[in-house]
Amino acid sequence: MPISVPVTVVASTAPESSGPPSVVREFLRARGSGKLADAVFSSVMLVCALSIFAIVLFIASILILRSHLSLVQFGWKFFSRQAWDPVQGDFGALPFIFGTLATSFLALLMAVPLALGVAIFLTELCPKALRAPISFLTEILAAIPSVVYGLWAVFVLVPLMRDSIGPVLYKYLGWTGFFEGSNFGVGLLTASIILAIMVLPIISSLTRDIMTAVPNSQREAVLALGATRWEMIRTGVLRNSRIGIVGAVMLGLGRALGETMAVTMVIGNHPDISKSLFAPGYTLASVIANEFTEATGDLYISALIEIGLALFLVTIVVNAIARLLVWAVTRNAPARVA
Amino acid sequence: MKMYGVYRASMNYLVTGLAVLSTIVVIAPLVAILVYLVYKGASSLNLAFFTHIPRPVGEDGGGMANSILGSGVVLALASSLGVPVGIAAGVYLAEFGRGRMLANAIRFTADVLNGVPSIVMGIAIYSLVVMQQKHFSAFAGGLALAIMMVPTITRTTEEMLATVPFAVREAALGLGVPKWRTVISVSLRTASPGIITGCMLAFARVAGETAPLLFTALGNEFWSFKLNEPIAALPLQIYKYATSPYDEWHRLAWAGSLVLIVLIMVSVTLVRIFANRGALKGNS
Numbered sequence: 271m272p273i274s275v276p277v278t279v280v281a282s283t284a285p286e287s288s289g290p291p292s293v294v295r296e297f298l299r300a301r302g303s304g305k306l307a308d309a310v311f312s313s314v315m316l317v318c319a320l321s322i323f324a325i326v327l328f329i330a331s332i333l334i335l336r337s338h339l340s341l342v343q344f345g346w347k348f349f350s351r352q353a354w355d356p357v358q359g360d361f362g363a364l365p366f367i368f369g370t371l372a373t374s375f376l377a378l379l380m381a382v383p384l385a386l387g388v389a390i391f392l393t394e395l396c397p398k399a400l401r402a403p404i405s406f407l408t409e410i411l412a413a414i415p416s417v418v419y420g421l422w423a424v425f426v427l428v429p430l431m432r433d434s435i436g437p438v439l440y441k442y443l444g445w446t447g448f449f450e451g452s453n454f455g456v457g458l459l460t461a462s463i464i465l466a467i468m469v470l471p472i473i474s475s476l477t478r479d480i481m482t483a484v485p486n487s488q489r490e491a492v493l494a495l496g497a498t499r500w501e502m503i504r505t506g507v508l509r510n511s512r513i514g515i516v517g518a519v520m521l522g523l524g525r526a527l528g529e530t531m532a533v534t535m536v537i538g539n540h541p542d543i544s545k546s547l548f549a550p551g552y553t554l555a556s557v558i559a560n561e562f563t564e565a566t567g568d569l570y571i572s573a574l575i576e577i578g579l580a581l582f583l584v585t586i587v588v589n590a591i592a593r594l595l596v597w598a599v600t601r602n603a604p605a606r607v608a
Numbered sequence: 609m610k611m612y613g614v615y616r617a618s619m620n621y622l623v624t625g626l627a628v629l630s631t632i633v634v635i636a637p638l639v640a641i642l643v644y645l646v647y648k649g650a651s652s653l654n655l656a657f658f659t660h661i662p663r664p665v666g667e668d669g670g671g672m673a674n675s676i677l678g679s680g681v682v683l684a685l686a687s688s689l690g691v692p693v694g695i696a697a698g699v700y701l702a703e704f705g706r707g708r709m710l711a712n713a714i715r716f717t718a719d720v721l722n723g724v725p726s727i728v729m730g731i732a733i734y735s736l737v738v739m740q741q742k743h744f745s746a747f748a749g750g751l752a753l754a755i756m757m758v759p760t761i762t763r764t765t766e767e768m769l770a771t772v773p774f775a776v777r778e779a780a781l782g783l784g785v786p787k788w789r790t791v792i793s794v795s796l797r798t799a800s801p802g803i804i805t806g807c808m809l810a811f812a813r814v815a816g817e818t819a820p821l822l823f824t825a826l827g828n829e830f831w832s833f834k835l836n837e838p839i840a841a842l843p844l845q846i847y848k849y850a851t852s853p854y855d856e857w858h859r860l861a862w863a864g865s866l867v868l869i870v871l872i873m874v875s876v877t878l879v880r881i882f883a884n885r886g887a888l889k890g891n892s
Contacts, residue, residue, distance in 0.1 A: 294778060304786025311788035312704050318696030319705070319714050322762065325755055326717055329724070329732040336735040387630025395627055404631065406880070411638045413872050415816020417843045418865045421850045422641045425648075425858070467637050474634070498620040521723065528725020530819040531847060555727050555819070562731065562823055578731040582724060589723035593716065 329582060337576035339569055348576060354541045356565070361573035363580065365541035369458065369551035373533065374526040376462035376547070381470045382519055388470075389477035394503055405475070412471035420535035423464045428455035428536060431463075436548060450546040454538070459547040461537040465529055469522040476521060476596060480514035481507055483600050517595025524588040528581060530555040554581045642869075649866025652859040657867075662829055662845075665854055672864050674831050678746070678840035682825055683815060685750025685835070690757030691807050695796075697758065698765025698803075703791050715766070718759040729755050730820030738824060746832070746839035749825030753817060757810040764806025768799040808879040812872045818843040842868050 334341075340348065344361065351362025388408065392401060432455030439449040449459075484507050492506035493499075508515070538550020539560055554577050565571045656671045663670030697714070705711025733752040738744055772795050780790040796803070821827075826838040827848065842864055849861035 292774070292778060294782065304788065308787040311791070312700075315696050315700035315704060318693045319700035319711075319762075321693055322697055322714055322718050322721060322759060325758065326721055328736075329728065332732050332735045333728075336739070384630040384634055387627045388634050390623075391627040391631045395624060396631075404635070407635055407638055410873060410876070411634075413812055413816075413876050414641065415818070415843055415868060415872070417816065417818045417847050417850070418645070418869060419641070421846060421861055421865055422644060424850055426640070426644060470634055498616050500620040500623040501616065503623070524723045528723075528727065530725065530727045531843075535847075535851060555725055558727055558731060559819055559822055562734070563826070575731055575735065578728050582728045585724055585728075586720055589720045590716070592723075593719045 326586075330579075333575055333579040333582060337572050337579050339572035340576045341572075343569065344573075348573070349580070352541075352543065356561075356567070356570050359567065359569050361569070363554070363573075363577055365543050366552050366554045366557050366577060367580075368543045369537065369541075370527055370553040370555070372458055372551065373462045373465055373537070373553060374523055376458070377465035377469055377526050378519065378523060380462065380466035381473060381522060384466075385470050385473035385477055385518075385522075386515070388474040389481055390503055392474075392478050393481045394499070394507065405478070408471040408474055411467075412475070416468070416529065416531040417535075419464055419468055420532035423460065423532060423536045427460055427464060431455045431457075431460050440548075447545050448547050451544070451548050453548040454550070456536050456538040456550060457548045458537065458544075458551045461533045461551070461553075462547075464532045464536060465526050468529060468532060469526050472525055473518050473522040476518035477511075477515055480511045480518060480596065480599050483514075484510050511599060513595050514599030517592045517597075517599070520588055520592035520595065524585050524592060527588065528555055528585050530559050534559045554578075645862065645866050645869060648859075648862035649864075652863035653866065657860070657863050661831060662860070665857070670860070672840075672842065672845055672860060672867075674828065675840040675842045675845040675864065676867070678825070678828065678832060679815070679842040681746055681833075681835075681839060682749045682753060682821070682841055683811065685746065686753035686757060686814060687807070687811060689750065690754035690810070691761060693754075694758045694761025694807075694810070695765050695803060697762040698769065699791060699796070701762065701766040702769035703795060715763070718762045721759040722763070725819070726752075726756060726817050727819035727822075730823045733820065734823040741836070743836070744824060744826035744838040745836045746825055747835045749821045749839065749841065750835075752820040752824045753814040756814050756817065756820070757807075760810040760813065761803075761806050764809065765799075765803050768802030768806065769795055771802070772798045805879045808875050812875050815872055815875075816843055816868055818847050822847075 340361065344351070348361065349363050349367065352364045353360040353362045354365060355361070388404075392404060396404065432453060436449075436453040436455065436459075440453065443449050488506045488510060489502055492502040497505065533553055534556035537553060537556060539552055539556060540550040541552045541557070542549055544551075558574050558578055558581075562571070562574050565574055654671075656669050657673075658671060658676065659673050660669065660671035661674045662672065697718070701711050701715055705714070729752045733748050733755070737748040737751060741748075776798060777790055777794055780794045781787070785793070821841050821844050825841055825844065827844040828838045828840040830840075832839045846861050846864045846868070849857040849864070852858070
């Protein structure tokens with residue numbers, strides 16, 4: 271390819287070159303040669319790009335279509351009823367909504383302060399030499415498959431909760447009512463802890479990006495007024511990036527709401543609504559994972575698909591809001607790989 | 609006034625300490641998981657693991673060779689469907705749609721689609737393919753994973769193409785090269801290390817996916833080569849073994865997880881090195 275040689279030369283000697291396409295380019299493009307091929311090429315690319323819309327529309331429509339039976343049978347009440355009786359054909363999603371919200375909320379409660387701490391450490395305090403390895407480690411944490419987290423949780427976290435952490439919590443905080451009843455190790459609390467570990471890297475890496483986008487002059491200005499480092503972080507950095515941080519937390523929430531395998535393996539899988547965090551629970555995602563292949567009867571499958579539809583719509587909304595918030599803050603920051 | 613200064617200084621130290629502490633707390637489970645995985649998995653890895661199919665409960669030995677092969681088949685299928693579409697969509701966003709409302713809408717949709725839980729993809733493909741065909745298949749599994757790969761690849765491709773300076777494209781156009789040739793031979797070529805990175809990251813992400821495969825590929829205890837039959841996959845088998853009550857199966861689950869993690873980590877690390885070396889640096 272003879273072109274590739276001048277390419278690199280041009281790239282390294284023309285620093286002002288990235289900008290809108292020039293008149294020359296428009297002229298050359300309009301010059302007939304390869305016009306048909308260009309048109310075909312660009313429309314093929316457009317079709318592929320439109321397939322992203324198609325995927326979303328297809329998922330939404332197929333889920334609505336297949337959950338029709340349950341939508342008609344139960345209506346809006348489906349989401350406020352507590353019944354889950356496949357034998358009688360009586361279904362309601364409330365226990366799963368409770369389980370999903372409870373585990374996600376607890377996971378965020380644990381993950382957000384830690385993620386903020388990591389992001390502050392990485393952007394403001396960390397020695398340069400440590401920055402890359404720690405970021406890399408947290409990225410690895412994000413790359414571990416859910417099922418492996420689940421495996422680890424089943425064999426390490428569950429016994430730990432049952433034998434060490436659980437009894438201590440019961441002894442000192444049992445009076446609150448949150449740590450009561452028989453403690454099998456599996457339950458809402460264990461699921462929340464594993465969820466927290468899983469959403470942490472997402473929140474912390476996004477928060478780090480957002481905090482890096484705060485201009486340095488901002489920091490210098492606050493420091494020049496005689497602030498301590500923490501005051502600089504609080505007033506100069508955190509205050510400027512709070513919208514983006516909320517967005518990052520919401521992205522973490524979206525991930526927590528839909529997380530399936532690890533939660534299914536440790537939550538106990540029982541449609542109960544209980545105040546105690548030791549009690550087994552069930553989430554929207556884990557009921558689908560557990561019961562879908564064994565579901566008999568159209569109404570049963572339809573009810574499970576309706577749960578999937580609810581999960582789809584909720585995560586779409588949460589992610590859309592989160593993306594808008596993150597974009598608002600990092601819009602002008604340089605691009606980086608995933 | 610002096611007291612206030614002490615308060616401010618100690619607050620500073622306290623928060624610094626907390627930030628360091630939280631970093632340690634975050635790194636700890638990672639190290640715990642990796643160490644435990646190597647400890648439990650390495651002792652169970654042997655030749656049989658890579659060459660044999662699972663034995664029935666109660667019999668010793670056996671391996672997960674069919675799951676490894678099955679994962680390979682499903683992932684190859686997913687990549688061959690997802691990668692071209694994802695790259696093409698990224699090319700549209702960066703080369704043709706820049707600044708247009710449509711492109712912005714597509715970009716936003718891709719980002720949102722990225723956050724849709726994988727289990728939703730699973731039931732959608734189940735409803736479309738499995739319900740129609742009345743049986744589970746490797747093809748359905750590949751399709752579900754392909755859909756998950758598309759938005760990730762699209763976004764990284766677009767971001768990588770955006771770092772290619774316009775002057776580079778104009779150099780080609782100035783020689784009379786048609787637009788489509790310019791995109792393929794110049795833009796895509798220049799951005800190729802970054803695009804490959806994106807594809808590998810998407811690949812690593814779906815390689816460990818279990819939920820969408822539960823209702824599409826289903827899993828299989830035997831060798832399976834046909835695309836329209838249920839097929840085994842490593843994450844599925846790990847899930848099955850981890851939730852079983854048998855020690856022998858737990859052993860296999862650990863070994864399987866170790867293999868999966870090593871595969872993912874090697875690809876992610878290779879990609880980082882590759883991308884840092886090959887990427888077009890400087891003005892962008």
